[in-house]
Amino acid sequence: MNRIEKIRYLVEKLNEYREAYYNHNDSPVTDEVYDRLFDELRRLEVETGIVMANSPTNTVGYQPVSELKKVNHPVALLSMDKTKSVDDLVRFIGDTEATVMYKLDGLTVRLDYENGKLVLAATRGDGSEGDDITHNIPAFMNVPLTIPYKGRLSVSGEAFIHRYDFERINAGLPEDKRFSTCRNMAAGSVRAYDPEICKSRNIYFNAFKVIEGFEKINSKYERMSRLQKLGFPVCPIFKIEVGSDEAALERRIAKIREDAKISGIPIDGAIVQYDDVAYSKSRGATGHHYKDGIAFKFEDELYETVLRDIEWNTSRSGCMIPKAVYDMVEIDGCAMTHATLHNVSFVKKLDLHVGDRILISKRNMIIPAVEENMDAGKGNVIIPNRCSFCGAPTVIRKSADETGKDVEKLYCTNPACGSSLIKQFVHFADKDSMNIEGLAEGIIEKLITAGLLAEFIDIYDLEKHRDEIIGLDGFGEKSYERLIASVRKSSSTTMNKFLRAVDIPLLGRHASKTISDYFKWDIAAFEDAIRGDKPFDFTALEGIGETLHQNIYEWFAESENVALWKRLRCKISIVQPEIDTEKEQNDMLKGEIVVVTGVVEGYTRSEMDSLIAQNGGIAGGSVTGKTDILVIGEKPGGSKVKKAEALGTKMMTAEEFLKMLNK
CATH class of the missing domain: 3.30.470.30 (DNA ligase/mRNA capping enzyme)
Known part of the structure; x- marks a missing residue:
């Protein structure tokens, strides 16, 4: 036994004796033996310079704090x-x-x-x-x-x-x-x-x-x-x-x-x-x-929890996707409280009822999944007969999944189910997404009510309904032609706009551009990364956290979303972004991550992002330890400024930044 091993042994033994003496009114050894071991420990600590935190010779004490700096x-x-x-x-x-x-x-x-x-x-x-x-x-x-x-x-x-x-x-x-x-x-x-x-x-x-x-x-x-x-x-x-x-x-x-x-x-x-x-x-x-x-x-471990609810959320196509809500379990440091249940067939197969004990895993280290029902055998699974959003009747239909196997899915029978569908189309048509001018909220509502829009792909079939659209209140030949011209123009777009348009939760303007930059604006490379045997780690990219990383994989885990993606890819051409060759050569900000907070006079946020990219920089969405510059405009976000101050990040006013770029 070397001296360090001896120190550990003495610390363990002396603490064992102290525990017995003070907490259990027992004396395993005499005072003479205890003192001899204590003195030997103190001698070894002096000789080696090593004092363990739990050593009985340590009298530092424990001082509580009021906050963690x-x-x-x-x-x-x-x-x-x-x-x-x-x-x-x-x-x-x-x-x-x-x-x-x-x-x-x-x-x-x-x-x-x-x-x-x-x-x-x-x-x-x-x-x-x-x-x-x-x-x-x-x-x-x-x-x-x-x-x-x-x-x-x-x-x-x-x-x-x-x-x-x-x-x-x-x-x-x-x-x-x-x-x-x-x-x-x-x-x-x-x-x-x-x-x-x-x-x-x-x-x-x-x-x-x-x-x-x-x-x-x-x-x-x-x-x-x-x-x-x-x-x-x-x-x-x-x-x-x-x-x-x-x-x-x-x-x-x-x-x-x-x-x-x-x-x-x-x-x-x-x-x-x-x-x-x-x-x-x-x-x-x-x-x-x-x-x-x-x-x-190691292989996916199973964690026991209790099913508290099954939520049925209506998708763009009217298909109602069941989601398990359960008592929180922590897997790989992430708190898990819900997981997709895919379809009616899956719910019936597991025989799920509220209150059942279920086993959860984190498949491929990414997606939480319900693997087993420990209380199966009750039967009579309850499937809602009304849409939880609009209250319309529901119907179960059979359709083939990606493997060709027939599965049961629940659908809302109301083709214009709620304002959420309208908002999804508004997001799709937004200037930072597909940029379809003329497809405003009021127009979208009319087209949904008329039965001409149910999912995004329907936008690119509107030409087939010329007479019906012209016959709608507020429409005429010219407004129809303007709308169709804008739809045609949008069918050729960049990867970042397409990614944002399909509405993956939390995948906004910054993140979609970051992903597109990484994959060199090659959407096929992105698709290969999603489908690969080894999951691509999106958290490795600037500004993308664990939640968005998981959202991307959860979105592509749904067969409805994959089918929509494939149909849109057949209608829409993904092109490389137009770059000003002269501006592209300017590398003043080469490799630097720049975050903008507040309003910059004369520039929209999108234009500021483009300006940063044109000068070789990377536009960030939030301040982190990797941020190089924080540009502060009018009415800046206080949290970003405070974070930059704490990290020692370089800060510039908008005027200083634009002057540096000769703008």
Whole structure:
């Protein structure tokens, strides 16, 4: 047993004796034995310079705070690219030396040390900014407060709760205060204002990366070994032999999974990274993850919850899509409360009733899905006979799904079902979408009432109804010709406008342009990414978060939407955007992300976005750690300005910005 192992052993034993003495009125050892062990621990701490947070010699105490201050991360704490294929791991490694370690399921924490003393602890937050949790570190079970290291050392790792502690602690909490997962409990405890809460939850820490320090050590494996010698508990890590095949990796991952289960450590996968630190840095990063590693996720896990409602939402075609609403479950750090049920056949197959216990998964790490009904067998599934939106009668029709199999679907019989349909057409015809002049709200309502519009594709068949349209109140030959001319013009559009038009929730002007830029305005490349075996990670793109990423995949998971997309693609030509060649050569803002807040005189927001792009920049929608410039116009948004100030983002008035671009 080396000195660090001896320190850990003595801390554990002495705390065990203290617990028995103070809380259970028991004395496992005599005072003489306790004092001798205590003195030996203190001697070892002095010799090594290592003092653990839970050491009985530590009298720092626990000071609560009234709020959690925000902390900027000088080096972004990004996520990992993910896969569920071992074959992907083999391709990723190639002929490069690599390591594999536990993918801990907890909360990422950064620890900073100056000349051997802990000076700061912060959560990962959004990667650019986290919460200051320094006050809680003395309440952790195994974080060193002092280490024998001169200079600056910054380490990131995971705070977690062992599964057996989670079950024990959760059982002792009131039913309405219990946590759904180990990760949920760890996250709440680490962010608690009162360290006593953190102390009572048995929070452990495992380091998995050196952010700053150890510059002369170029091996990740050796850096982890060096951390251990300084007293840090490190995430279990193993070297992968060059040339390891799929079978060898599968055996290693299976062993990792089994070992973690035995030890009660919560993991949800394994992480493979290059061992060479310099090579890793040269790989760079996206806005979402570093390219030096890849996370292997275990198969979709099932989470039990209770079905509280089935909502039936009417789509553009009148088809009513059922949605499950259930008690919140947390999967991969995301709170899940609803999932699509697809159609009547699916609801009947699972025999779903409100109050049933159901099992939820997050399919392909993206889309929440109801996998099983644990209370099936009741029969007589209730299908609504009235539309929940307009109250019209409903009807069940059979139609083929994408595989050619007949399924039952529920339809509202009212072809003009509610104002929501009108708003969807207004959005489709908007100038930032398909830009169909003359197709205003009043005209759309008349066309829907006349039975000429039911879904977007009908717009491109309006020429077939010339006489009917001219006969409508307020229409004539000229107004009809203007409308048709505008429809024809819209049939040739750019990818970003088409993406916005189909109305994927939260996919607005900025996000649709960001996606189009990434795929080089090639909509076929976008379609390939959606359909690919490995899910494309849209959160890697500037300004796109987890919710929009999920919305995109949920939208394309619906056969109704896919059918609409395909029919529109047959009618509409997607073209490259027109670019002023002379302006395109101006790279004053090359690669810089520029966000505009407030009103800029003489420019619409769309024109400002174009101006930024023409000068080589990227128009952002919100201020993040990756934003380079915030342009402030009249009546700016206060939250954007405050965020920019906190991040130290460069700020310019609209006048200064335009002057810089010679405008």
